[in-house]
Amino acid sequence: MIPVKDKQYYQFCAYGFLKNLRFFDPFLLLFFLSKGFNYFDIGLLYAIREMGFVLTEIPSGIFADAFGRKKSLAYSYIAYLISFLVFYWGQTFWMLAAAMLIFSFGESFRSGTHKALIFDYLEQKSWLKHKTAYYGSTRACSQMGSALSAAIAAFIVILNPNLEMVFLFSIIPYLLGLLNISLYPSSLDRSHPTESIKDLTKEAWRLTIESWNAFKQKSLLKAAFNFSSFSAYYNSVKDYLQTIVLSFSVGVVMVEKFNTDQQNALLIGIAYTLLYLLSSLASKKSAWFQSLFRSEKEALNFSLAFGIAIGAASGIALLLNSPLTAVFLFFGIFIIENIRKPIGVTKITEYSAQQINATVLSVSSQLEAAMAAILAVFFGFIAEQFSVGLALVLSSVLLLIFFPFFLLKK
Secondary structure (H helix, E strand, O other): OOOOOOHHHHHHHHHHHHHOOOOOHHHHHHHHHHOOOOHHHHHHHHHHHHHHHHHHHHHHHHHHHHHOHHHHHHHHHHHHHHHHHHHHHOOOHHHHHHHHHHHHHHHHHHHHHHHHHHHHHHHHOOOHHHHHHHHHHHHHHHHHHHHHHHHHHHHHHHHOOOOOHHHHHHHHHHHHHHHHHHOOOHHHOOOOOOOOHHHHHHHHHHHHHHHHHHOOOHHHHHHHHHHHHHHHHHHHHHHHHHHHHHHOOOOOOOOOOOOHHHHHHHHHHHHHHHHHHHHHHHHHOHHHHHHOOOOHHHHHHHHHHHHHHHHHHHHHHHHOOOHHHHHHHHHHHHHHHHHHHHHHHHHHHOOOOHHHHHHHHHHHHHHHHHHHHHHHHHHHHHHHHOOHHHHHHHHHHHHHHOHHHHOOOO
16 A cells, blocks of 8 residues: 655656657567568667666666766666667668667666655655555556557557557657656755765765675575566567567458558557556556565566466467467466566565665676577577567577576575
C-alpha cells in the first residue's frame, strides 16, 4: 500500500508516463526491416545499443551520485532527443548504428538514476517499507504510457505509412518530460557541491570504490545476476513480437478501407496497447505477487524460471505454426518482466548504502546490457539462418542452462 500520493508521487508517475511515450517502440523492428536489414543486422544494431550502454552506464551512475541526479536525467533526455532526429534522417546501417549509440547514452544516464532518486525520496519520508508497492505503482504509470503510446503510434502509421514519423512525434513527450524533471525539488538532487574539479573527481572515485566494495558481497552479485538475466532476455527478444503478430495477420481484415500496411499497423497497435495495459496491471500487482512467497528471493527465482519457460513455449508454438498461441505466450514474457522489476530493484538496493544506490543500480543495468548484447546477436543470427521460433527456443534453453548460477539461495 502507498502511504500518501503527494505531488512528488504524481511527478514520478508523470516521468514514467512521458518517458514511455516512445511511439517507435511497437514498430522499431519493422522500421529496421523496411530499411532492408536482415535479422542478423538488426541483432547487431541492438548489440551496439546495449554495448554503448555498457560503456557509459557506470560513469553515468557515478556522475549522478557525485554531481547531481537532475542534471544526469537532463543530459539523458537531450541524448534521446538527438537520437530521434538521427533515426528520422538515417538511411544507412552506420547512421542508424549511431542513432542506437546516442540512444544508449540516454538510457545509461537515466536508468539507475531515477530509481535511486525514488528510493531517496522514500528514505526522506521514512516510507522505505513501502518501496516495492511504491515503485511498482509508479512503474504501472510507465506501462500506461506505453499502452497509450502504442495506440497513438498505430494512428500515426495508419495516417502516414512512413515509419520515420514515429521518431519525430516522440520528440514532443520527451520535451515535456525534460520540463517535468526540471521541476523536481532540489532536495532530491543529492549533488555534492564542491569548489574544484579535483574535489569532484575525488568524490567520483570514492563512490566508485564504495560501489566496488558493495559488489564484493556475494549476495549482491547473485541478486544482480538473477535480476538482470531475465531483463536481458526480455530486451533481446521483445521486439520480435512485431513479426509474430504480422505472421497471423495475413488475411485478417479489420477495416475494409485500410490497405495491408494500415491493417498491420492497426493490429500491432491493438496488440501492444493490450499488452502494455496488462503490463501496467502486473507492475501494480508486484507486491501482491511477492507476498505469495516466503521471501523476495523465492519470488525472483520462480519468476525467472517461469518466464524463460514461457518464452521457450512461445518459440515452440511458432515452430508448430501456431502464431496466435505464440503471441499470447509472448505476452507472458512482458508480464513477468513487469512483475519482477520492482521486486528486483528493491532487493538490490537492500545491499547498498543509500548514497551509492544510483551507481549500484547502474552496475546492475550494465550487467543486464552486456548479457542482452550477447543474446541479441545470438538471436538475430539464429532467426536469420533458421527462424524466429527456433531462435526463441534456443535463447530460452541457453538461459535455462545458466539458471543454477542465477539461483538465489535461502
